[in-house]
Amino acid sequence: xxxxxxxxxxxxxxxxxxxxxxxxxxxxxxxxxxxxxxxxxxxxxxxxxxxxxxxxxxxxxxxxxxxxxxxxxxxxxxxxxxxxxxxxxxxxxxxxxxxxxxxxxxxxxxxxxxxxxxxxxxxxxxxxxxxxxxxxxxxxxxxxxxxxxxxxxxxxxxxxxxxxxxxxxxxxxxxxxxxxxxxxxxxxxxxxxxxxx
Amino acid sequence: xxxxxxxxxxxxxxxxxxxxxxxxxxxxxxxxxxxxxxxxxxxxxxxxxxxxxxxxxxxxxxxxxxxxxxxxxxxxxxxxxxxxxxxxxxxxxxxxxxxxxxxxxxxxxxxxxxxxxxxxxxxxxxxxxxxxxxxxxxxxxxxxxxxxxxxxxxxxxxxxxxxxxxxxxxxxxxxxxxxxxxxxxxxxxxxxxxxxxxxxxxxxxxxxxxxxxxxxxxxxxxxxxxxxxxxxxxxxxxxxxxxxxx
Numbered sequence: 001x002x003x004x005x006x007x008x009x010x011x012x013x014x015x016x017x018x019x020x021x022x023x024x025x026x027x028x029x030x031x032x033x034x035x036x037x038x039x040x041x042x043x044x045x046x047x048x049x050x051x052x053x054x055x056x057x058x059x060x061x062x063x064x065x066x067x068x069x070x071x072x073x074x075x076x077x078x079x080x081x082x083x084x085x086x087x088x089x090x091x092x093x094x095x096x097x098x099x100x101x102x103x104x105x106x107x108x109x110x111x112x113x114x115x116x117x118x119x120x121x122x123x124x125x126x127x128x129x130x131x132x133x134x135x136x137x138x139x140x141x142x143x144x145x146x147x148x149x150x151x152x153x154x155x156x157x158x159x160x161x162x163x164x165x166x167x168x169x170x171x172x173x174x175x176x177x178x179x180x181x182x183x184x185x186x187x188x189x190x191x192x193x194x195x196x197x
Numbered sequence: 198x199x200x201x202x203x204x205x206x207x208x209x210x211x212x213x214x215x216x217x218x219x220x221x222x223x224x225x226x227x228x229x230x231x232x233x234x235x236x237x238x239x240x241x242x243x244x245x246x247x248x249x250x251x252x253x254x255x256x257x258x259x260x261x262x263x264x265x266x267x268x269x270x271x272x273x274x275x276x277x278x279x280x281x282x283x284x285x286x287x288x289x290x291x292x293x294x295x296x297x298x299x300x301x302x303x304x305x306x307x308x309x310x311x312x313x314x315x316x317x318x319x320x321x322x323x324x325x326x327x328x329x330x331x332x333x334x335x336x337x338x339x340x341x342x343x344x345x346x347x348x349x350x351x352x353x354x355x356x357x358x359x360x361x362x363x364x365x366x367x368x369x370x371x372x373x374x375x376x377x378x379x380x381x382x383x384x385x386x387x388x389x390x391x392x393x394x395x396x397x398x399x400x401x402x403x404x405x406x407x408x409x410x411x412x413x414x415x416x417x418x419x420x421x422x423x424x425x426x427x428x429x430x431x432x433x434x435x436x437x438x439x440x441x442x443x
Contacts, residue, residue, distance in 0.1 A: 017215065112294070112430045113211050146210070146248045149280040150290065150431075156283065171277075185244025188277035 006032070058129070060105030060122045062087050070094075070102060077101045079136040081129065083155065085109050085143060093141060101139070104129075109147040110154055116147075118154065130162050137165040144171050144189065170195075199265075200257035203227055204272065206313055207250045208297040210237065220246055220267055221297050222254055225310045229300040232256050232267040245269055247276035249289045249317055275321040285320050285327035287438050290431035292316065292335055298429055299342060299420045306345050312338050332405045332439075333392045339412035340393060348419040354378075355394045364389040366411060368418075387411045402442045409436045 080101025
């Protein structure tokens with residue numbers, strides 16, 4: 001089809017999430033059509049990101065500074081820590097702009113099938129922060145999956161001796177959702193975790 | 198085209214590719230089956246394919262030696278009602294992981310499946326009070342599982358002597374003996390809680406712990422050792438949880 005450079009580019013792009021060989025070919029073609037305006041800036045941005053982005057030693061977020069902008073921001077409340085599975089989850093919560101506390105990225109969830117055990121989770125910095133800082137509340141914002149729930153119950157047991165308030169994000173009806181089209185699992189979760197009006 | 202449809206319990210799921218998944222379920226008529234679920238990660242499907250849920254499952258494949266495909270309709274969302282409660286969730290994880298890793302694939306085990314349906318219904322109806330009702334059921338289910346797999350405990354002596362005395366189990370033979378029969382060997386035997394003999398007895402924390410040690414020993418020795426696997430992590434964690442209550 002093309003030279004080895006093109007084949008290699010397609011092969012590398014097709015390994016990215018959301019891209020298969022066909023979409024990787026389309027992306028490669030789009031890049032090659034305008035190498036100066038698309039390909040070179042992309043290559044430079046990739047190189048810069050690879051050189052400068054690092055994992056925050058406090059929370060596990062990805063940023064070009066360590067500690068990251070969230071941990072380094074004195075206006076963020078140190079007494080609230082929201083525990084999330086991945087950096088993607090942190091970014092999703094940050095987009096809401098509601099949470100003014102700090103985060104802890106676990107880097108995954110407990111999964112016997114995938115061979116992820118407690119020792120693989122980034123929990124040591126959280127324990128350190130519980131010892132050093134005035135943490136009053138830990139918010140567990142983990143997925144409503146088997147792995148997420150297993151991790152939540154395990155973390156709850158681990159954090160209980162510290163005597164801090166441990167909360168969990170609510171589960172149930174999404175915004176704009178109508179009850180009659182909702183699946184039974186979501187409705188059950190919504191009823192189980194109902195709260196006073 | 199080979200196909201069947203049957204009420205089933207989802208035992209485990211794992212992602213396959215970006216959106217598909219491989220599901221293990223225990224069917225009432227067909228036993229343990231695995232199959233591919235297309236678009237398992239899609240929003241409308243995620244709440245269906247969760248551990249412990251009851252589904253009306255349909256399996257189909259072109260040839261019998263193929264993995265096959267599942268389609269399913271949610272019948273009871275047990276995962277959503279049980280998962281907020283740590284103890285009930287531990288029981289659910291333990292029972293599903295033991296069933297998934299010990300049963301023989303595609304071999305019908307209707308008694309095992311029926312009792313599992315009953316236990317999970319108990320758990321989902323009243324997850325906060327789960328331990329008192331579901332723990333004795335879980336232990337009896339594990340004894341039934343051992344018997345189904347060909348390693349049943351020998352309770353014949355209990356019929357002879359009745360339920361009003363202490364019994365012990367030989368770790369070597371699985372035979373139940375009375376305290377007098379045990380004699381000097383008692384420290385080497387495993388205690389048999391009364392709940393295994395008397396269906397009305399719900400037991401206490403010590404009974405559940407002893408029961409888990411007893412069935413865990415035989416599951417490990419006869420089932421998991423042969424598969425070169427340890428007892429599932431969830432089963433081990435449940436034993437630890439009960440131990441903490443003592």
